[in-house]
Amino acid sequence: MRPLVPESEFVGFRFPPEVITLAVRWYLRFALSYRDVEELLAERGLDIDHVTIFRWVQRFTPLLVEAARPCRHRPGSRWFVDETYIKIAGRWRYLYRAVDQHGQVIDVLASERRDQLAARHFFRQALAHSRRPVEVTTDKAPIYPRVLDELLPEACHVDARWENNRIESDHSRPKARLRPTRGLKRLRSAQTISTGHSLIQNIRRGHHELGTDVEPRRRLAAAFTELSHAI
Known part of the structure; x- marks a missing residue:
């Protein structure tokens, strides 16, 4: 009997993981509204409603944070x-x-x-x-x-x-x-988004062992790709 393999959290979604994590990353990284992210994705030929992007942020941000936790450097004293x-x-x-x-x-x-x-x-x-x-x-x-x-x-x-x-x-x-x-x-949404902002800040400052093999400008994108594979 084969061991059970955990199912990806992205299963069942219309769009692939790279699109979902891109939308989440843009929203958490830059000073953008959900409608701003919707417009930027439309320029790439992706017709995604801002409400869908909101739901992605709320669902996947906690999962990304938990996946990144084992890679985080030990906090100082x-x-x-x-x-x-x-x-x-x-x-x-x-x-x-x-x-x-x-x-x-x-x-x-x-x-x-x-x-x-x-x-x-x-x-x-x-x-x-x-x-x-x-x-x-x-x-x-x-x-x-x-x-x-x-x-x-x-x-x-x-x-x-x-x-x-x-x-x-x-x-x-x-x-x-x-x-x-x-x-x-x-309040729950504020908690989720604030936690996501902290994750972005820590990755960009090099406090995670994520995206370490690329130049600093590409570190965040590489880190989110690694995290998407983990969830």
Whole structure:
């Protein structure tokens, strides 16, 4: 009896994997709306509705992120954590983000609230796939000390003024990509897209063992080709 071979996630779709991953990559990489991607694909003779592209992004981004996880470099021992505002369904929500001292995005979390429950959830999620840091830098928000004492009592907590500029300046990258979307509609969608943005950023900065045998300008395209074969 032959062993069962996992079926590709692309089975059953009208378009081949290279077209689907191209649309997803364009949307996550560039400051484009779904209609922009639809127009660019039409120039290549591909008649694909923007709603279909939205569904591809929502379905395949988490799969690509999970496929890339074993290829990611081990995060550094110093974390910089902060939250920024994003608009979802016309209301301001929060996006928790963490980067290490090398600029690798460790994790992201879209949340309706900025409180200890959200911060605890974020750190638990980040720690599930990363080594424990020896130092965590945050702003002076009162939500962090208690959470860090609970989850990372051995880590040094730094909250001095100006010490968190690394992550604060990094917020501009995902925000620039979200600007053309004209507002996200659901928290889940915000989480998916923000995670995809982080994947793109990390691959382009060389924090994954993906696309390493091509020039930097082609690294992202090569990485997505490798990942499409994995899913």
